[in-house]
Amino acid sequence: MQQIIVNKESLTEGSVLLAQKEGVCSLQLSKRGSGILLPQIINCPEHLLTFYVEVLEEHSLPMHLLVYVRKEDEPALEVRFGLLPKVRTMVCIDLNWFDARELFPEAMPGTLKIVCHGRRVYREEISRVVLSSLASFHDVKIDIENMFLTDEYPDCVELPDVKLVDCFGQDKRKNWSDKTMDLESLKMKLQKQYEDKDAGYPFEEWSEYGGWKKKKLREGTGYFSSYKEGEKWWLTDPLGYAYFSMGPDCVGPGSDCRVDGVEQWLDWLPDQQDTKYGAMFYESDLRQGLRRTPLIFSYAKANLYKVFGEVWYEKWKDMIGGQLKKYGMNTLGNWSDQRLFGSIGIPYVTSLPEFPATRQCIFRDFPDVFSEEYAEQARRCAQALKEHKDDSFMIGYFLRNEPAWAFVDNLMLADEVLYNPERTACKEKLIGFLKERYPSIEQLNAAWKSCFDGFERLYQQQKDVSKLSETAENDMREFSRQMMREYIETPVRECRKVDPNHMILGMRWAWISNPDLVTGWENFDVFSINCYAVDPTDSIQGIVNLGVDLPVMIGEFHFGALDAGLSATGLEGVESQKDRGTAYRYYCESVAAHPNGVGCHYFQCYDQFVLGRFDGENYNIGLFDVCSCIYPEMMEQIRECSSRIYDVADGQKERSTQKPKSIPMIAY
DSSP: OEEEOOOOOGGGGGEEEEEETTEEEEEEEEETTOOEGGGGGTSSSOEEEEEEEESSSSSOOOEEEEETTTTOSSSSSEEEEEEOBBBOOOEEEEEEGGGGGOSSSOOOOOOEEEEEEEEEOOOEEEEEEEEEEESSSSSSEEEEEEEEEEEEEEOOOOOOOOBBBTTSBBBBTOOOTTTOOSSHHHHHHHHHHTTTTSSOSOOOTTTTTSEEEEEOOOOOSSEEEEETTTTTTEEEOOOSSSEEEEEOOOOOOOOEEEEEOOOBEEEEOOOOOOOTTTHHHHOOOOSSSSSSSOOOOOOHHHHHHHHHHGGGGHHHHHHHHHHHHHHHOOOOTTTOOGTTTSSSSEEEEESSSSOOEEEEEETEEEETTTHHHHHHHHHHHHGGGGGGOOOOEEEESSSOOOGGGGGTTTTTTHHHHHHHHHOOOHHHHHHHHHHOOOSSHHHHHHHHHHOSSSSSGGGGOOOOOSGGGGHHHHHHHHHHHHHHHHHHHHHHHHHHHOOSSSSEEOOBBSSSSGGGGGGGGGOOOOOEEESSSSOOOHHHHOOOOTOSSSSSEEEEOOOOOOSOOOOOOSSSSSSHHHHHHHHHHHHHHHHSTTTTTTEEOOOOOOOBOOOOHHHHHOOOOOEEEEEEETTTHHHHHHHHHHHHHHHHHTSOOOOOOOOOOOOOOOOO
8 A cells, every 4th residue: 555645746736735634635726627746656556546535615526537648738548536515535546447448437435427538548658647626617625635555445435424415315405496395395396387287389380299380391201201401401200390309318207316335325215125115216227347236216206206196107207298398398318218108299219229239349338340249239139129110209219329439539449459359350350451451461561660470460469550650540540440330330230120110310429539430321310429518510510521411410418507406517517597598598599500400309307316326427407306396497498499499490590699608517
């Protein structure tokens, strides 16, 4: 075990040492982001950085460990993690994560989400490591205690004995104007929402599917489809009317709340054997490779039960359908409750339940795409589409969401084939590709400026082959594109066989981390990305500039504030609930105004849990809070946006010019 001492000499610019006593170091970190240099990590034999930390603010704090390599000004890798406010918790960062094979490691009890951004970093190339805060809207203060390097995960975590969550799943220490204070007031609010639900859309010019009856683009096919009118792409509803898709993701009765390890922080948590709440409202977490077994509870479902009793689900189903229609949302976004599909009169999108995988992956979750196993899995996974293939309310389906391998900017997949020590089908295909291009190893070496003694040497682990020469880079990029095309075309081919009726909506890329991600776009009906920004216009246009001639759908976006509910904003922060509504309208109308924009889905229907969902996200991003109550200032802006969205898409009205008051995100 190696103890790390924090002192003035270790602070980066913008960090101030406020006090140091009894092993606790109090720091003030600049709102621009600042922190501590950790030279001990370079070439250290231990692999775990462990410390206790307390955020001395009213909101959560995102921090990160930044890893720099020689000759680069920007960090090559970032380990980002979230911390709850005003509670002492332990952070444990595994330096083995520097190999970039793990995207979302598991956090310690009491801390929030961890994500590893960036490329693989080799220990010998590290020049400096910095632990710092992200940019904030003000200077922040933290206490750090007992920082050390070790090889053993702690057996237990010492957490303070305090109450942070009330009986409804709300932040116990925070108050806001619409906070639910007791069961009677909750019953009154939800009963009113239930009674106020509307049976249909509030706009006469909307079809039963939420399409625009003022613009019929084709004869109805009975299914949703796409249509290009001049330079403008549209979706069409089953009746042939122009259709712009908008609504929330995760439309289900409440978000999951991970409570294992932090039970002492909760005012109320029923026993798992409880005949009412235990049997119905605990959920399973099927993720593999976790160090501890997650305990997942749904406060939102329990709150609905407290209000409506045994018929809570039927009441909620009627209420949510009516509420979404009332405010002009015509789509159930991804990950919504399948029991709603075709039963509440709102069109929906869904995902292939399982994307084909192989036992041996190339990098993270990128499968061995040239293997027969991949083809077999594609055939098997496509069979799940049979259930809804004749449903006219289904808009289409995504093949998958945010592949983990694509989180690395400009990743060279072919390099990963040769770095992976396994003898994969992709490796056989790559070596065959090179043998065909270079009949002898001497010709390969001359072109690549390499010194391999034979093609067999390529079966051994090779590092960053594309960096050997310009020719090597071109060869590896060409093969990477071949892998990408196989990755897409194999499942698409099998899905079309099973379901010829519905549109394939693409891959929902987290962002276009590499121009090669558009390879194979011709196989889709719609190209999709998730885009967290104030204005998505540049992201949509960037796809078009890469040669994609398809309608573009945004699978996720959101805005959060700190004036209600939770202590983190999510990936786009604004000042208030009113600004959330302003931001929603500006975003949606910007998508509609773009010639390729055909829809955007808000992430998500409900707020996340104050202590973190299954992976530790705790964002104020819902249309509804944990008590199923709406955020009225936001919802009124959503309705106003819906009332004019088709006029904006058709060029008859200008998009909104009012931007929200933004703040730096509090997200992980």
